[in-house]
Amino acid sequence: MSTxxxxxxxxxRSIAVIGASERATSLGGMVLRNLMAGDYPGQLLVVNRQGYDKVHGIRCERRIKQMPWAPDLAIICTPPETVPKLVRQLGECGVRTAMVMTGGMSRSYSRNGEPLMYAVRDAAKKAGVRILGPNTIGIMSPDTQLNATYAHMGVLPGKIGFVGxxxxxxxAVIDWAFARGVGFSRLLTLGDGVDIAHDDLIDYLAxxxxxxxxxxHIEHIPNPRRFISSVRAASRSKPVIAVKSGRFPESEYLPHTLPDGITQTDPIYDAALQRAGVLRVNGLDEMFDALESLSRMRRVRREELVVLCNGVGPGVLAVDRLLYQGGELAQFSEETVAKLEQRLPGYLSVRNPLDLGYDASPQLYADVLQIxxxxxxxxxxxVMYTPTLLEDTLHIADSVMQVARRQRLNVFTCWLGQSTVLDARxxxxxxxxxTFFSPEKAIRAFMHFVKHQRGQRLLAETPESWVEPEVNRQEAREMVQKVIRSRRNHLTNREARQLVAAYGIQTLETAYCDDEEEAVEAFREWGGPVNITLLHERGCHPYLEETSGRGRYRYTIRRLNDEAAISNACQTLMEQYRKHFPNSGFLGFAMHQTNAGLEGIGFSLGLTRDAVFGPLIVCGSAGARVNIMSDRRVALPPLNMNLANELLARSNAYRLLREYSPKPEExxxxxxxxxxxxxxINSDIPEIRGLEILPLLFGEDGAVACDVxxxxxxxxxPVIKPYxxxxxxxxxLKSGREVLVRPIRAEDEPGHLEFHQSQSPETIRYRFFQYRNSFTHDDIARMVQIDYDREMVFIATEWLEDGTERTLGTVRVWTDADNIQCEFAVMVRDDLRGEGLGRILMEKMIRYCKARGTLEMVGHVLPGNEAMAGLARALGFSVTYDQEEDVVALKLPLNKPTEDWHLDRLDGEMPPI
Structure with missing residues (x-):
């Protein structure tokens, strides 16, 4: 991850096009013509081994070594086999950024049999050159008059960044956007993406x-950890909209091996994009419709919609689409109904959708919107309008726009038709x-807006706190390590139950029997009815039934009430085992009481592992519904209670549970x-490849894992760093007070709010550089819900007698995407001054940032904050007054830079460490 x-x-400031000529089909020539046609203001140079004096009037050199200066950007448009050598030569000449527009390098091979694009990657890494491509269309940046592409047309200037x-x-996007009047700030494609990737560009655009x-536009995500981290940071301040192509195995550009228990890869991408705060759409048309709504609609808390039209038919079409997509109609208050009845003709009913009549005037539209x-x-x-002979469409539009400017309402429009409504649009x-062309497009765009708002709210919600049960992590870890040392790749049924029980998950009491005789003996001890299961080595692996096929064999026989039934069951199970799993080692029988005390909707929960996205958490129905109803939903760990509830709510089993459980909330x-x-468990024991609980049922004391x-x-x-x-x-502390210093969690929001509200106005001013009377939920959510890959916050807490945790102090750092520099902020409760807590927090943060390789820590304090400036000096910071900004700048070197660009990023030479 690097910008x-x-x-x-x-x-x-300067560009060299390598391989350009005046041939009409010359790729480099196309790029050069586009640069010149766009009035690129920087220096241009051509390199072509044919030895031209000039190409399209631009100076040409025969070799890279003959270039009179090292360009900021080199554009390579030469045959595939020449590219690795050219990249090495560019690096030797001091070029640090290059675009490889040559295609086919994933299908051309070097002498070692690897695709040539990997030779380009290796050469660039060794030479210190950043590479966009190969097989990129190039880059457009209208505000700098840069069109370094072979595209057939330029783009309009705008505020949208497109990375494809x-x-x-x-x-196609360029052509499409031009026709719709959509402009871009930056537009480029990755091509094969051997170096510069989505995450690098997202960090820059953010x-x-x-x-x-x-x-x-995404075809695949080679490094999801970096991608999710960068997009999570960007989506906090800017809408991020994505099209993911290759949703089915037949359309995947790169084949994706399915994880155990998963039948499609597309839900994994859905889960990843949702967790990153991205709005996913189904195509380019939807992308621009979603952009229209996200960039122009106002952020509001309510999601209900009023449909206003001059006819019943269009309104009904809109409502049909709204309800089909999970939207809601707004309800009019009694006062609004009374006002509307007074204003509308008597033959029109007041209901949503609201019909204003075929002859609705501009004034009627305006009056109704005001009400x-x-x-x-x-x-x-x-607001919808169908053209009529009675009114001019532009007059109606003017009246709507006049009211919309003065209202707090989110107003969007659909002027139906084509030839007579273009001026209004x-x-x-x-x-x-x-504005949209049809009711369906308008509703779809609105629901994208709603979906994005819901996603952002979900990511900012305060998770429910719950008391974690007694967990014996050491016991679970030791058990797994013992199994690994024995060279087994699975836990036995008994060991699997013990592991989840060590984490507080209830399991059924089970008797393990080596043979039929022991099973009969166990039955004599227990009495009936009982269930008996045959255990074998392959059966110890999760998701066995997903691949073997449900119902094709019996592995459990239920409700056995006598010894003869036990014997017969054991023999039947042995026959099934020998028929279906003859090469799987026999491990005995497991017996437990028939689940008389367990009831409810059966769930299948577990962990699985994807080759790209790593560990996944799955949730859905138990039984045949997993496959037949495709009821297995996916999420990326780690989860808190909010995210767990969101995952559960996406399953079909959730709706059954809500409808039929006698105690649904519990x-x-x-x-x-x-x-x-x-x-x-996934966080603590990363060696677990798969875990399946099947089924999870409900007893008097909560959920019970019947089998594991x-x-x-x-x-x-996991690709998202856990707590x-x-x-x-x-x-x-100096007084002997014992406090816990730990990373912050999303669940700390209430305590963090109380911490800030308890501080004096002066302390708040020193921390935020202004007086603040209050903090909103969004303010505190941003402080506590952090990406541990990008930020770190340590808080000091103590437990009070009422069982709540109180925040005593906090230190925070924000680290740039390249891990060059981090900026800190620290604050301690006013009544704890002199206890040394500020120094403890700062020293812990300095150790942490040094260990993760950050080069420099910086901070800024107000001139009157002598306590912080004194602490900074004591910790080794340089302390200087910035007269222009009227702040005291603090700077502490942490690690030595190892690259020249590190020094460039640090704005000059660093003091020796």
């Missing part, structure tokens, strides 16, 4: 003041009012707690 040298890509993977798709929204704007229960209005576009909570526990299967593999960490429990530490 290293990307400024030379987006804002090059396919050049042909980008060409900080680009000229980019207000980011559009992504709706006075109803606090109404936030969103779709153009007027809406110029006024910034979202059961839902029990399932969510189990999902969070599975997330914790676990297999093992190489340790794999780093290993950084927790107990410390003593």
């Amino acid at each position: 290293r040298h990307l400024n030379a890509l987006f804002n090059p 993977q396919s050049g042909t798709v980008a060409s 900080e680009d003041p000229g980019t207000r929204a980011i559009l992504l 709706l704007g006075q109803d606090p229960g109404i936030a969103n209005v779709l 153009d007027a809406f576009y110029e006024a910034g009012v979202p 059961d839902i909570r029990a399932v969510c707690q189990t999902l969070v526990t599975l997330s914790q 299967a676990i297999d093992l593999g190489e340790p794999v960490r 780093p429990r290993e950084l927790e530490e107990w410390v003593s």
